[in-house]
Amino acid sequence: MFGRTSRIEKLKNQAEDTSFDLLGSFESFYEDVRPFVxxxxxxxxxxxxxxxxxxxxRRIYDEVSGQSPTxxxxxLWDDDRLRREVETAVAAAEAGSRRIRGEKVKNGGGGSSGKILFVLAAATGALFLNPKxxxxxxxxxREAYSSLTSRS
Structure with missing residues (x-):
């Protein structure tokens, strides 16, 4: 109407104008992922x-499955063995993430970042892994992530 194109027509024109280069996008993806692989x-x-x-x-999940977050x-406060298991998992995750990025991994004690990761791992385990x-x-x-990504 009055020389204006509808939204459907605009999308159709855009789809016709842009050609998707499957091989080029695959090569680009491969070059991005290659160092990690x-x-x-x-x-x-x-x-x-x-x-x-x-x-x-797995061991942490077996220990705390069926228990309330409290x-x-x-x-975690009382059981030293469970706490050491969580610390082991956090240390492995931290070292693995550094290795995958190509950074050097130091062997030894951690600072306050290790404590923060321990608290985050415990909270995540309590919330996401507990069947209740x-x-x-x-x-x-999932809803929070979808609402954040849909606004962009």
């Missing part, structure tokens, strides 16, 4: 970090 294939320490993280996560926090609170927490996180 090579590190995963050839870095034994990185694979050990991933294996340690998964094993520790019970999990009290167990997990579905609601995951649903809330």
């Amino acid at each position: 090579e590190r995963l294939l050839y870095d034994d320490e990185l694979r050990n970090n991933i294996r340690t993280l998964i094993d520790s996560g 019970e999990v926090v009290s167990r 609170t997990g579905p609601a927490a995951r649903r809330f996180a």
Whole structure:
């Protein structure tokens, strides 16, 4: 009407104007991902970090499954073995993330960042892995993420 194009016509014209280069996009994706894949294939320490993280996560989940978040926090406060398991998982995740980015990994004690990661890992485990609170927490996180990404 009056020389204006409808939204559908604009989208149709845009789709016709832009050609999708599948091979070029695949090559670009491959070049972006290649360093990470090579590190995963050839870095034994990185694979050990991933294996340690998964094993520790399994043991933590087995220990706290079926407990309320309050019970999990009290167990983390009182149970040294469970706390060490969470610290092991956090250390493996931290070292693995540094290795995948190509940074050097220091062996030794951690500072305040390790404590913050410990608290975050405990809270995440209590909320997302617990069968009672997990579905609601995951649903809330999914809705929050979708609302943040839909506004962009």
